[in-house]
Amino acid sequence: ExxxxxxxxxxxxxxxxxxxxxxxxxxxxxxxxxxxxxxGLGLRQIYYSMNVEVTDKGDVPEGYKVSRKExxxxxxxLESPSPNQTSLYFCASSNGxxxxxxxxxxxTRLTVT
Amino acid sequence: xxxxxxxxxxxxxxEGEDFTTYCxxxxxxxxxxxxxxxxxxxxxFLIQLVKSGEVKKQKRLTFQFGEAKKNSSLHITATQTTxxxxxxxxxxxxAGSYQLTFGKGTKLSVIP
Numbered sequence: 001e002x003x004x005x006x007x008x009x010x011x012x013x014x015x016x017x018x019x020x021x022x023x024x025x026x027x028x029x030x031x032x033x034x035x036x037x038x039x040g041l042g043l044r045q046i047y048y049s050m051n052v053e054v055t056d057k058g059d060v061p062e063g064y065k066v067s068r069k070e071x072x073x074x075x076x077x078l079e080s081p082s083p084n085q086t087s088l089y090f091c092a093s094s095n096g097x098x099x100x101x102x103x104x105x106x107x108t109r110l111t112v113t
Numbered sequence: 114x115x116x117x118x119x120x121x122x123x124x125x126x127x128e129g130e131d132f133t134t135y136c137x138x139x140x141x142x143x144x145x146x147x148x149x150x151x152x153x154x155x156x157x158f159l160i161q162l163v164k165s166g167e168v169k170k171q172k173r174l175t176f177q178f179g180e181a182k183k184n185s186s187l188h189i190t191a192t193q194t195t196x197x198x199x200x201x202x203x204x205x206x207x208a209g210s211y212q213l214t215f216g217k218g219t220k221l222s223v224i225p
Binding site for chain 2: 031033041044045048050056059092097098099100101102103104106107
């Protein structure tokens with residue numbers, strides 16, 4: 001089954017404790033992206049990747065890191081999480097090197113206390 | 114940077130009434146995409162529009178892309194309770210950018 005998976009689905013952590021949210025897709029998609037969703041603000045793009053080893057900043061990259069060492073994986077790293085990073089995070093992928101039809105993962109709800 | 118404005122933010126309709134949501138971009142778009150997110154779910158792709166003036170239909174849903182490729186609309190005819198959710202547009206400007214900018218969404222409630 002074609003899908004995008006994210007882990008963990010829920011995470012409660014404390015300020016400053018490094019964490020990684022994993023994202024994996026099995027569709028051989030070139031383009032992958034991370035979004036955060038906050039009430040009243042919609043979906044905002046954090047980082048995206050056009051292909052392996054090619055990444056770029058979205059609208060809200062501050063406080064986040066990404067890497068794309070393999071085509072299928074695109075982890076999101078929060079080196080020193082802060083409470084304002086409490087949010088619902090979605091990973092998405094699409095075929096081709098650009099943002100076409102996006103397949104979204106189920107989401108990761110992160111709470112930073 | 115590119116901005117995509119979407120209105121209205123909320124819409125409550127009686128079942129059977131029509132519904133429309135509008136998107137406006139601050140820049141000309143290469144394409145615009147529409148997504149639906151059910152409560153508690155993830156966004157699901159509905160359609161992509163590429164051509165100036167393009168109109169596409171999916172059963173009761175009609176999507177339009179403006180002539181200037183800066184605005185778009187989604188119209189639902191005779192809403193049903195299964196249409197409940199938040200509808201997002203997302204614009205891609207192209208021109209060497211691979212960024213996708215979402216509108217804030219329109220949350221549709223359907224009263225049976």
